[in-house]
Amino acid sequence: MRRKxxxxxxxxxxxxxxLFWILVPIYWIVKxxxxxxxxxxxxxxxxxxxxxxxxxxxxxxQGSMAEVTGxxxxxxxxxxxxxxxxxxxxxxAVVLTMVVSSIAAYNLARFQYRGKRIVxxxxxxxxxxxxxxLMVPITVIMNRLGLYDSLSGLILAHLAYTIPFAIYMLRGxxxxxxxxxxxxxxxxxxxxxxxxxxxxxxxxxxxxxxxxIFSFVMSWGDAVFSIVLLNxxxxxxxxxxxxxxxxxxxIVDPGRLAATALVAGLIPAFLYxxxxxxxxxxxxxxxxxx
Amino acid sequence: MTIICPPGYPGGxxxxxxxxxxxxxxxxxxxxxxxxLLVLGLILIIPLIYTFWMSLQHMPxxxxxxxxxxxxxxxxxxxxxxxxxxxxxxxxxxxxxAIKAIIGLGVAVLLNQEFRGRGILRGLAILPYALxxxxxxxxxxxxxxxxxxxxxxxxxxxxxxxHWLGVQYAMPSLILVNVWHGWPFFYLGFLAGLQSIPGELxxxxxxxxxxxxxxxxxxxxxxxxxxxxxxxGLSLMWTMGDFVIPKMMxxxxxxxxxxxxxxxxxxxxxxxxxxxxxxxxxxVTILPIFAVLIYxxxxxxx
Numbered sequence: 001m002r003r004k005x006x007x008x009x010x011x012x013x014x015x016x017x018x019l020f021w022i023l024v025p026i027y028w029i030v031k032x033x034x035x036x037x038x039x040x041x042x043x044x045x046x047x048x049x050x051x052x053x054x055x056x057x058x059x060x061x062q063g064s065m066a067e068v069t070g071x072x073x074x075x076x077x078x079x080x081x082x083x084x085x086x087x088x089x090x091x092x093a094v095v096l097t098m099v100v101s102s103i104a105a106y107n108l109a110r111f112q113y114r115g116k117r118i119v120x121x122x123x124x125x126x127x128x129x130x131x132x133x134l135m136v137p138i139t140v141i142m143n144r145l146g147l148y149d150s151l152s153g154l155i156l157a158h159l160a161y162t163i164p165f166a167i168y169m170l171r172g173x174x175x176x177x178x179x180x181x182x183x184x185x186x187x188x189x190x191x192x193x194x195x196x197x198x199x200x201x202x203x204x205x206x207x208x209x210x211x212x213i214f215s216f217v218m219s220w221g222d223a224v225f226s227i228v229l230l231n232x233x234x235x236x237x238x239x240x241x242x243x244x245x246x247x248x249x250x251i252v253d254p255g256r257l258a259a260t261a262l263v264a265g266l267i268p269a270f271l272y273x274x275x276x277x278x279x280x281x282x283x284x285x286x287x288x289x290x
Numbered sequence: 291m292t293i294i295c296p297p298g299y300p301g302g303x304x305x306x307x308x309x310x311x312x313x314x315x316x317x318x319x320x321x322x323x324x325x326x327l328l329v330l331g332l333i334l335i336i337p338l339i340y341t342f343w344m345s346l347q348h349m350p351x352x353x354x355x356x357x358x359x360x361x362x363x364x365x366x367x368x369x370x371x372x373x374x375x376x377x378x379x380x381x382x383x384x385x386x387x388a389i390k391a392i393i394g395l396g397v398a399v400l401l402n403q404e405f406r407g408r409g410i411l412r413g414l415a416i417l418p419y420a421l422x423x424x425x426x427x428x429x430x431x432x433x434x435x436x437x438x439x440x441x442x443x444x445x446x447x448x449x450x451x452x453h454w455l456g457v458q459y460a461m462p463s464l465i466l467v468n469v470w471h472g473w474p475f476f477y478l479g480f481l482a483g484l485q486s487i488p489g490e491l492x493x494x495x496x497x498x499x500x501x502x503x504x505x506x507x508x509x510x511x512x513x514x515x516x517x518x519x520x521x522x523g524l525s526l527m528w529t530m531g532d533f534v535i536p537k538m539m540x541x542x543x544x545x546x547x548x549x550x551x552x553x554x555x556x557x558x559x560x561x562x563x564x565x566x567x568x569x570x571x572x573x574v575t576i577l578p579i580f581a582v583l584i585y586x587x588x589x590x591x592x
Contacts, residue, residue: 014400015411022414025429025470028439032432041437100325107322119323124588126330128524130531130580132552133573136559136566137337137344160333163326192318221422223534228560239424243538249455251431258432265425272420 032258040254053259079260081234082241085151086264089226089237090219092155097162097215098208104163105170106196110179127164131224134160139228149231157225162215169214173207174200210275217268238264344570351564362571372572374546375554379576381461382536382550383529386468387522393469394476394521399510401477402484412481419474426471427538434463434539460540460547467535476521483517484510516590523587527580551576 033053035046057079108120138157139148147153177200185195201208223239230236242264245257345362347355366372401412418426433440434454441451454463487510495505533552536542542549542557549557551572559569 008405011400011403011405014396015405015407018397018400018411018415021470022417024439024443025433026417028432029429041435043439043442096329100329104323104326107319111319111322113319119327121588122327122330124591125584126334128527128584128587128591129334130527130552132531132533132555133341133577133580134334134337135533135552135556136569136573137340138333139559140344140566141332141337141340156329157333159329163329167326217420217422221424223422223424223537227537228556239422239534239538242424242428245428246431251435254432257428261425261428265421268422269417269420272416 029258029261032254033262035255037255053255054263057256057259057263079238079241079263082236082238083263085235086220086237089151089154089158090216092152093158093162093219094212094216096155096159097166098212100159101163101166101170101211102201102204102208103196105167106174106200108167108171109174123164123167126160127168129160131160135224135228138225142229148229149235151235154226154229154237155219157229158219158222161218161222165218166211166215169211170204170207173204173211177203213271213275217271220268341570341573344567345574347567349567355567358567362567363575365568366571366575371546371549371554372575375549375551375572376576378461378546378548379530379550379552382465382468382532382548383526386465386472386529387526389465389469390473390476390525391518391522393473394478395480395514397473397477398480398484399506402481415477416474418471419478421471423471423532423534424538426467427535430463430467430470430539455540455544457544457547460544464536464539464548467539468529468532471535472525472529475525479517479521480514483514487513520587520590523583523590527583527587530576530583531580 031045032040034049034051035042036048036050036052039046039048060078104123108116108123134157138160142148142153142157145153147156181199181203182190182192182195185199186192190198220238226237226239230240238260242257242260245252245260251257344355346357346359348358348361349355397415401408401415421429432438436451436453440454444451452459454460491509492505495509500508530550531552532550533556536548536550536553537556540548542553555569555572558565558572
């Protein structure tokens with residue numbers, strides 16, 4: 001059946017609205033990041049586009065507006081330290097998550113035993129649990145463990161998001177891999193665990209990569225635990241760093257703020273879009289608790 | 291007496307040796323999940339129990355904690371700030387979830403049609419969700435600045451510029467940020483749901499003379515019900531528990547206009563006098579609401 005003209009028009013109309021809705025805030029930040037200071041609040045593209053903002057956030061500069069107002073004095077003037085910290089935390093969280101979750105997910109995918117229902121409900125419970133309730137007790141516990149204000153403490157806290165999510169996703173992946181392959185390996189003399197390591201894991205690589213990237217992004221985007229657990233400047237991660245650009249409710253240095261947000265936002269966005277074809281509903285559920 | 295045999299032990303009774311073997315096998319099975327259970331115990335279960343314990347204590351700085359029973363709770367129930375933050379939590383979460391669901395459904399239906407450029411749009415539609423909540427907050431700092439795009443758009447449609455994060459508009463502005471960030475979650479859920487509806491249903495309905503609206507209401511919506519319940523349950527829970535957007539946008543202000551329960555918990559615990567027990571009592575008081583939502587959602591997810 002050929003579609004009517006009115007239907008075509010309707011689709012075009014809604015597509016334009018959709019694009020406008022998605023792109024306006026993003027356009028504004030991209031444009032501001034490439035604008036010199038005097039053009040920061042213009043609506044159009046900058047007439048003299050510049051990379052100064054990016055140079056400034058990585059190398060630092062003198063006499064920017066933020067330093068004049070004193071806003072930036074309280075934090076590291078460049079993005080380098082918080083960026084490295086965020087990368088370290090996300091990387092550490094991903095490694096631990098993948099090791100712990102892959103074996104647990106394999107267990108849930110393959111074994112039948114008493115108590116399994118409780119285990120899987122427990123993990124689902126952890127998966128949907130709102131993290132703000134843990135803010136206070138985790139701070140106290142990290143203090144007791146001597147991990148308050150340390151990146152390793154933050155990594156540990158991030159596992160509360162990433163492990164349940166990863167187990168839940170990987171379980172589905174493992175269930176999709178035929179069990180007969182492992183059985184064949186076991187007939188040839190592999191132990192159960194060896195057959196898991198040598199047969200199932202290599203076959204699950206696309207799933208492992210996807211889950212690792214999602215875990216990375218979850219840790220990267222966390223502001224709840226980093227805000228309560230980190231207390232000194234050389235430990236700050238990106239969400240804390242970016243918070244200092246707002247001084248008394250006013251944006252102090254639009255160009256550098258926009259450039260910082262672009263760097264912080266683009267890396268996970270690229271990772272997400274890169275793996276989009278693997279993305280199914282289940283994979284995205286809970287990727288960001290928001 | 292019947293003995294139920296595990297698979298691999300066909301017929302007959304299990305000998306002692308076999309039973310021992312089976313037992314060690316079960317132990318081996320637990321070894322796979324043990325690390326995960328331990329880590330989650332340390333960062334989820336122990337903190338949760340600790341929250342309950344703290345909510346019953348008085349913990350002055352530098353002195354040992356003392357048991358005070360329900361005093362923190364009776365203080366909460368007399369505290370107008372608590373009722374205000376509870377109300378704000380609902381005012382924030384319910385409209386946000388409803389609007390996200392409507393936009394998500396609309397976009398899912400739109401991007402389920404066939405037209406050129408659909409693939410690119412499907413990628414773009416995830417973008418707001420792929421950006422971190424703290425980055426989204428920064429985007430909206432620019433939108434809500436007095437010189438920002440928000441006021442420019444108001445002028446275009448002939449309205450006066452406003453202070454977006456002033457007392458009057460702070461809450462709707464916050465909801466808008468949450469909606470902009472969160473609707474693709476609904477879109478992804480609904481799109482997956484739509485794609486699982488067999489096309490023949492629509493064809494036969496069309497042959498029977500159903501209009502496209504009729505088809506939408508009597509085929510599409512009923513078949514999306516399960517997805518709808520799960521997605522709304524998850525989103526309601528996470529929106530009610532959202533800390534990052536209120537913290538980054540307004541910090542609960544101005545004049546507590548956007549003080550939600552997570553924000554209030556944070557303020558009491560970390561900004562005003564480090565009152566951990568009172569903050570824990572806030573969390574415990576709202577926990578039943580989450581427990582119901584968690585139970586409901588987990589049951590559907592399983």
